Amino acid sequence: MIEEYRGVWVFIEQNDGEIEGVSLELLGAGRKLADKLEVALAGVLLGDNVKSLCPEVIAYGADEVYVVDHPVMKDYRTESYMKGIMLLAEKYKPEIFLYGATPNGKDLASAVATDLSTGLTADTTMLDVDLEKRLLEASRPAFGGNIMATILCKKHRPQMATVRPKVMKALERDMNRTGKIIEEEIDLKEEDMRTKVLKIVKDITKKASLADAHVVVAGGKGMGDLQGFQLIHELADTIGASVGGTRDVVEAGWLPHELQVGQTGETITPKIYFAIGISGAIQHVVGMKNSEFIIAINKDPNAPIFDVATYGIVGDAMEIVPKLIEQFKVLRKEKGGEVSYV
Amino acid sequence: MHIVVCVKQVPDTKIIKINPKTNTLDRRSAPAILNPYDAHAVQEAVKIKKMVGECTISVLSMGPPQATAVIKKSIEIGADKGYLISDRAFAGADTLATSYALSKALERIAKEEPADLVICGLHAIDGDTGQVGPGIARRMDIPPVTNVIEVTELNEKEKTILLKRKLANGYQLIQADYPCLMTVGKEINEIEYSPMPNMIKAARYEPIIWSVNDLENVNRPQLGLKGSPTIVGKMFTPPKPEGGKRLEGNSDEQVSQLIELLQDKKELFFTAR
Numbered sequence: 001m002i003e004e005y006r007g008v009w010v011f012i013e014q015n016d017g018e019i020e021g022v023s024l025e026l027l028g029a030g031r032k033l034a035d036k037l038e039v040a041l042a043g044v045l046l047g048d049n050v051k052s053l054c055p056e057v058i059a060y061g062a063d064e065v066y067v068v069d070h071p072v073m074k075d076y077r078t079e080s081y082m083k084g085i086m087l088l089a090e091k092y093k094p095e096i097f098l099y100g101a102t103p104n105g106k107d108l109a110s111a112v113a114t115d116l117s118t119g120l121t122a123d124t125t126m127l128d129v130d131l132e133k134r135l136l137e138a139s140r141p142a143f144g145g146n147i148m149a150t151i152l153c154k155k156h157r158p159q160m161a162t163v164r165p166k167v168m169k170a171l172e173r174d175m176n177r178t179g180k181i182i183e184e185e186i187d188l189k190e191e192d193m194r195t196k197v198l199k200i201v202k203d204i205t206k207k208a209s210l211a212d213a214h215v216v217v218a219g220g221k222g223m224g225d226l227q228g229f230q231l232i233h234e235l236a237d238t239i240g241a242s243v244g245g246t247r248d249v250v251e252a253g254w255l256p257h258e259l260q261v262g263q264t265g266e267t268i269t270p271k272i273y274f275a276i277g278i279s280g281a282i283q284h285v286v287g288m289k290n291s292e293f294i295i296a297i298n299k300d301p302n303a304p305i306f307d308v309a310t311y312g313i314v315g316d317a318m319e320i321v322p323k324l325i326e327q328f329k330v331l332r333k334e335k336g337g338e339v340s341y342v
Numbered sequence: 343m344h345i346v347v348c349v350k351q352v353p354d355t356k357i358i359k360i361n362p363k364t365n366t367l368d369r370r371s372a373p374a375i376l377n378p379y380d381a382h383a384v385q386e387a388v389k390i391k392k393m394v395g396e397c398t399i400s401v402l403s404m405g406p407p408q409a410t411a412v413i414k415k416s417i418e419i420g421a422d423k424g425y426l427i428s429d430r431a432f433a434g435a436d437t438l439a440t441s442y443a444l445s446k447a448l449e450r451i452a453k454e455e456p457a458d459l460v461i462c463g464l465h466a467i468d469g470d471t472g473q474v475g476p477g478i479a480r481r482m483d484i485p486p487v488t489n490v491i492e493v494t495e496l497n498e499k500e501k502t503i504l505l506k507r508k509l510a511n512g513y514q515l516i517q518a519d520y521p522c523l524m525t526v527g528k529e530i531n532e533i534e535y536s537p538m539p540n541m542i543k544a545a546r547y548e549p550i551i552w553s554v555n556d557l558e559n560v561n562r563p564q565l566g567l568k569g570s571p572t573i574v575g576k577m578f579t580p581p582k583p584e585g586g587k588r589l590e591g592n593s594d595e596q597v598s599q600l601i602e603l604l605q606d607k608k609e610l611f612f613t614a615r
Contacts, residue, residue: 119571
């Protein structure tokens with residue numbers, strides 16, 4: 001039974017005809033798995049008028065693209081999208097099926113896993129296969145400890161996982177790649193839908209400030225209290241950076257949830273990341289470790305944050321940060337301009 | 343109107359300690375609490391109850407007998423009734439087996455009064471998956487709406503509910519026919535202080551406890567560990583990155599070294615004009 005299932009699939013999430021970054025990253029990660037298993041890598045594309053995106057999916061590594069194109073699938077809805085996925089998965093039987101751990105990807109994967117009665121691993125950060133048993137090894141930080149757990153799904157197929165954005169690497173776009181496009185018809189009627197998307201409101205400002213920031217100043221519980229945490233805001237203001245924080249800080253109410261960096265918050269890759277008063281629990285580190293230049297300031301010389309930092313300062317943030325702010329202000333005056341980044 | 347809120351007892355991750363030898367959780371160190379997202383789910387049910395005429399709020403949980411504590415906590419917030427399904431047969435369940443057991447309990451509850459709305463927290467802070475809510479919706483064949491940040495309107499005549507569903511950047515305004523299931527984040531409301539009568543009711547309240555035998559048409563192989571397709575293969579400490587350079591000296595020296603380094607990194611950082 002299990003042997004019937006072959007191939008690695010990636011759900012290609014698109015919004016308004018634009019493919020989400022995480023889907024391209026998953027094509028990169030899926031390529032490696034498919035090569036190891038010596039099977040095809042397929043992208044699964046659903047939407048309204050999305051066929052034109054197929055060459056992109058192939059350029060980023062897919063051998064095949066399964067497309068279900070229907071007006072009812074214009075905007076993401078669990079009920080219409082899962083029908084499309086079920087149609088394909090039951091007919092073509094992939095052995096591995098990956099989704100981006102975005103709000104829509106998680107929603108879709110949870111519903112599909114239930115209907116397929118198969119296993120689903122949430123928020124994966126490492127992927128590999130056990131070649132002999134053809135098992136997907138989906139690893140994610142285990143609750144609480146600085147430890148990873150590898151989740152297996154031995155007896156059910158497809159083996160499914162949602163994968164954190166910005167953890168895997170996309171391949172170089174190669175328009176010379178060729179692939180096969182497989183179209184499936186679906187019978188959907190708008191009248192049968194029990195949910196309607198009345199409108200979509202984009203709020204780019206809030207998100208952009210953290211996810212797309214070049215420089216992020218993040219603080220943790222080591223800032224002591226809400227007042228101490230003001231130093232994080234002050235430093236960020238001085239150098240024109242965005243503010244981020246750990247889960248603890250958000251739980252304590254010092255920052256809104258949108259500014260949480262880590263497993264249950266944002267995964268970000270700024271050019272410069274200041275980790276101040278942050279010990280470096282794995283849940284936080286998975287959200288920032290791919291930043292280009294990481295500066296850690298912490299009292300505890302053994303704090304795990306120093307393991308991922310490019311430069312570490314062992315010391316009291318309360319003493320160092322004000323001096324840093326001072327120095328930056330002097331610098332700003334000298335150069336007679338704003339601090340900026342390329 | 344009948345609202346059922348699914349709640350879970352979790353260890354308080356803010357307090358829990360890590361055993362430095364095994365790198366795993368010392369569960370005994372943490373008090374058990376109502377999953378914070380679920381508290382917001384109960385609070386939202388209370389808000390909806392105020393919007394509509396007649397409304398009963400039931401809470402449903404699965405767990406060991408001591409999980410009755412989170413049902414009492416939910417009564418404090420404003421729930422009317424509470425059910426706990428508790429049996430060794432449920433133990434070791436992953437998200438698929440959990441949604442199966444809870445959907446069977448919901449079937450039993452529906453015999454008394456079917457649910458118009460099922461509300462779950464976005465995810466539990468111990469598992470962080472967010473997969474059980476949508477799973478329950480599929481099993482009940484009702485539409486799931488995850489990540490709801492606002493209940494905008496409820497039309498009892500048309501049996502529709504207007505919801506804002508959070509997206510990666512922005513939100514969708516969704517009109518759903520109910521019965522439906524929604525999962526809610528923390529943005530949806532503020533937990534209010536419980537009025538005294540609720541506290542008194544909670545203290546005296548005895549939740550209804552069901553074992554697997556109290557549920558009907560249960561396919562036992564779909565429960566607990568046996569019904570769970572996923573298993574933990576291994577636990578490991580991730581390979582340690584090498585770590586970078588430490589900046590030595592007193593704080594003044596450290597700060598000036600850092601400033602210099604940042605200025606050297608011209609491609610990263612420079613001052614304009």
